[in-house]
Amino acid sequence: MNGIINCLKPPGMTSHDAVDFLRKQLGIKKIGHGGTLDPGAAGVLPLFVGKATKAVEFFEETTKEYVAEMTLGTTTDTGDNLGHVLETKEVDVDVSSILEVLRRFVGKIEQIPPMYSAVHYKGRKLYELARRGITVERQPRTVEIFSLELIKFEKPRVLFRVSCSRGTYIRTLCEDIGRALGCGAHLSCLVRTRLGPFQIFRSFTLEDIRTCVSQGEVQKIIIPIDEALAPLMPSTRIWLKDQKLFFRGALFPAKKISMEQNAKYARIYDQDNRFLGVGEILTREDNIYLKVIKSFQ
Template identity: 70%
Template sequence: MNGVINCLKPPGMTSHDVVDFLRKQLGIKKVGHGGTLDPGAAGVLPIFVGKATKAVEFFEASEKEYVAEMTLGVTTDTGDNLGKVLETKDCNAESASIIEVFNKFVGKIQQIPPMYSAVRHKGKKLYELARQGIIVERKPRTVEIYSVELIKYEKPRVLFRVSCSRGTYIRTLCEDIGRALGCGAHLSCLIRTKLGPFKISQSITLEDIKASVSSGKSQEILTSLDKILSTFMSSVIIQLRNEKSFFKGAEFPIENISTEPDNENQYAVIYDQKKQFLGVGKIFHRGPNILVKVEKSFL
């Protein structure tokens, strides 16, 4: 059993809880996830099964989209609605001023990871230290906000859509926006609507997954890895005379290519002449020839 499940994570579960649930349902240990979601958050959580677990790295840089609710005037120690209230202020912000502040955060920005996060400090996760009352200095990280759109504003709650890069903390973004507005804020609800090629409109609930497994239709919830990869990578065909030659670092001339690469080192899905999925590689030029260098084998 190999492939990817576009899972709809419910609130109240950790991402690892979802993985454990699927391991039990599918009867397979080799299960992993891409793009961790906080326990209180819901939405798109790609689940990789079997050999597909080796491909998680190719989705790590994917653009993410969220619909978030931010409550103005209330700050908490965790940055979300699960924490202890630290301060409450009146907030008289209008829609126009909120949009103006949103626009200031579009582009590359610096974020300090929250203490209640899985970022490691000297081998320990920050949230483990935070639960012991230990606060440590965190270095700011560069992330990118591609867009922030106001959906609805009913004081003190702000509903908005944000598209961002890997490593962006929406809790931190809410805190920074609240600080810029002068009243403070926290994240009160979060739904991830997109992660790379995975969209919430195509997500499958845990209940539907369980029902499919019970009825013997496990394969129907899986999408083949190469089909997913092909949504954002070129496809190439090579001549493979000996499977043992297909290993990390091997180079092959390309016999056919679906789309010309935009630049050097663009990833590509590799097939043999019988359309068997072989792996993922990087396209490069050597003189007049276009070659592919194998990065990961899925044989």
């Protein structure tokens, strides 16, 4: 069994808990996840089964979309509603001021990772230090906010939709927006609605997964590896005589490849349309070549 299940993670469990759940359901140990979600967050969490675990890296740079609620006037030590309240302030803002501040955060911005995060510092995860009451200096990171849309404002709560790059902390975004508004804020609810090609309206709850497994219908919910990769890269085909070179990682001409602008990788099939793996697209003297970087055989 090899493929990806678009899981709808509920709040209250870690991403690793979701992996453990699927391992127990399928009786398969080789399962991983893409794009960690905080325990308090819900939403899209792709689970990679079997050989599909080798494909996780191709989804790491894809954009993510969230619907988030931030509560103005209250800051916490974790940046969300699971932490201890640090300060409360009066909220004296209107829709126009919120819209003006949101516009400032669209584009490339600098974020300082929160202490309660999995970022490593001298071999330790920051949240491990934070739990011991230790705060260390963190270097700012550049992330990109592609869009930031106000959905609803009902004081003190602001509901918004954000599309962003990998590494963006929505908790930190809420804190920074609250700071810019002068009243402070924290993240009070978060749902990831999309991670790359995986969308929430095509996701499956834990109960959906349990039911399909019990009825022997897992194939209804598992996405083939190459199908999941299709929105991210073009495809090409090689003939049988080239397959040994392919599996040895040699360069070989990429003929009749359906190229997309700025494509770095391609899905590779044999003459029987069997998916073989992913190759890196290389250009040498105006000729296009492929070098296998992941075999799925």
